[in-house]
Amino acid sequence: MRPLSVLVAQRLRRDWLQLTLWVVGTVALAFAGFSGVQEAYGGEQDRLGILAAVMANPVILLFRGLPSGTDESAFIVFLLFPWLAILAALMSTFLAVRHTRGDEEAGRLELVDATPAGRWTPTIATLVHGTLANVVLGILVASTFLAGGAASEGSWLVGTATAVVGLVFLGLGMLSAQLMRTSRGANSLTVWILLVTFVLAGMGNAIGTPSDDLTHMESSWLTWTSPFGWAENTRAFDVNLWWPVLLCLGAFVVLTAAAFALQGVRDLGESIVAERLGRASGRAGLSSTLALVARLSTPSTIGWMVGALLTGALSTSLGGVVDQIGGENPAIADVLTSLASEGDLQQAVVVVFFTMAGLLAACAAVQTVARARQEEAHGTAEPVLATPVQRVRWLTEFIGIGFAAIILTCAAALGGAALGAVGAEDASGLLQTAAVSAAGQAVAATVFLVLTALVFTVAPRLTITVGWTLVVVAIVLGLFGPLLGLPESLSNLSPFAVAPELDGDSIDVRGLWWLLLTIGVGAAASLTLMRRRELAPAG
Structure with missing residues (x-):
């Protein structure tokens, strides 16, 4: 356990500024949502007008969340949750790649592997490190909603949903680091998957079925292909569904297990996806x-x-x-x-x-x-x-x-x-x-x-x-x-x-x-x- 604790402590010291910026920025966005909605959309009729417009043409606000009623807290989640989740996902993705493929590419991982830590401890440390970062982020997001006067269960649900989306992309980042030869390639793969799944969730909501009173939207099947869609369908401050959180946790476990399995069958410095061979001689234009x-x-x-x-x-x-x-x-x-x-x-x-x-x-x-x-x-x-x-x-x-x-x-x-x-x-x-x-x-x-x-x-x-x-x-x-x-x-x-x-x-x-x-x-x-x-x- 000592090599693991030492490595986790070293990662936290190394990343404290970056993680602080990610966490504080995400929490600040959640905090700004309260003051903004209370000032601009303090009346229920104001919020109802926006939701009715979204139902009439959902493409206009494609990159919002899932409409779940006119309650003030639910309206804040509708406006902001996808962006809280995408910030958690980006933080987790970059953290995972930086401490796996990034350290391996820079030669640091080889030095650590030569110590009593062995080959598996650095990867486990990355897993622990990323999980701690998302847990802290989720707690702070929930605390922000609680401080704004939101209901307790909904606050903890939206904080948990934010954290588990981050965990999904922590696992995806670790898997991409095993697949790709460079940290640049691993980051590119995970970011493209992030963008595609983010858009899929938005499109699934856009083509969903609105309620008769134009305050709720029932997601289409397309939304359920995305972890963002799973998290949005928790419907915090409305029906407060916890079971979609389990889908995110399940995806996290599967992706992490796949990353560990692939690490066990490849050599240090190699990758599952072979690097494309370059030309024997460069073009004159280069x-x-x-x-x-x-x-x-x-x-x-x-x-x-x-x-x-x-x-x-x-x-x-x-x-x-x-x-x-x-x-x-x-x-x-x-x-x-x-x-x-x-x-x-x-x-x-x-x-x-x-x-x-x-x-x-x-x-x-x-x-x-x-x-x-x-x-x-x-x-x-x-x-x-x-x-x-x-x-x-x-x-x-x-x-x-x-x-x-x-x-x-x-x-x-x-x-x-x-x-x-x-x-x-x-x-x-x-x-x-x-x-x-x-x-x-x-x-x-x-x-x-x-x-x-x-x-x-x-x-x-x-x-x-x-x-x-x-x-x-x-x-x-x-x-x-x-x-x-x-x-x-x-x-x-x-x-x-x-x-x-x-x-x-x-x-x-x-x-x-x-x-x-x-x-x-x-x-x-x-x-x-x-x-x-x-x-x-x-x-």
Whole structure:
């Protein structure tokens, strides 16, 4: 037991900052839900109007939870639970991969295996570590609901549901680490599965059966293919069903057992999925470091572009439907226009969807700069910088490719908007709104590019953690701030919330100038500081 306790303690010391950021961010989102709903939707009729609008066209709020009545606490769960669960899932996924395939890839696991700890203890320590993190997260989420005056059973149920979704993805992350040869491949596999299951749950709810009073939705069979759907069907603060929690726990046990079984049949450093053999000689186009950076970033950029294409298509294809529903249900019109500047409802819909496209562009940018940190931590940056390539040039190329990823992602969203607008009554107007929004969100996404690059130069070991945290905080403030009733001054701290957009027939530049100033200062500071920074290995 002593090697296990020592390893768990070492993991907790190593991860205390990252876990604190994940847990505090998730709990803060739950806490903000209470104050926001009480202020913006304090009356039952207000909540009933929103639910009626969702039932009329569930696709509008596809990424919400499962409607389970007009009770204030149940309404908060409807608005926020999927995002509490996805934060728990991401925390667990990255933790599992970092301490299994990540340590193995870096050579640390081989050293630990040579001690009395043996080969199995580090994996068991990861399991204990991740379970403790999710238990603490679940307790704190439940405590937040209790502190807000919510019913006891519902509070503990929503906290438990959040924790068990995290456990499912802890097991999935451990399994992916056995399947894939690199931590990058394992993380990519788990994140794609996470996104697919998240969307499946939303789609299953969207095509479900509404109740006669338009306050509840019965999920379709599609929802039951996703752990997010299982957790949502606990219906906290309504009927309080505990048995779906057992489905998540069962999946956790199966995935964890599979991970241990696969570890027992493979050699250290190998993987179940064989690594694809490379070419005997490189292409002529890969003779420069810029081409290398582009090659490393291409697969992830394509993934973000596909998501942006679908987002753009929804932004214009739903415009006419939302306009009709907004006239019949003023509540949904208030929600959408609160997320955008003063303009007609169709413009507001496009702005909201392009805010999501801006989020995808920011993710593409952060992932590109994070790749520079991964190259440094894995030791593959050192051979490149041992050549005449200067450090400033090396970072400049990552920033340049990151900016290209932003432009391509926003362009894909605009292309999707053009496809969705085919046959629309006001296609030209919708495309004009989409074009201005795409340009504005590209500027907003660039802020995250340069800020992540700045973190990379001053605190390289925090690059990935801080970069993604900035994106999560900004999207919560920018996209959910108005829904949660947060002060406008706080919501406007998010670059997504102050990006230029079309207001009627004119362009409202909003926060363009301070966004450009931030980009200029951040880029200059990161490149200047990079000149004197030493390489920082993994630690």
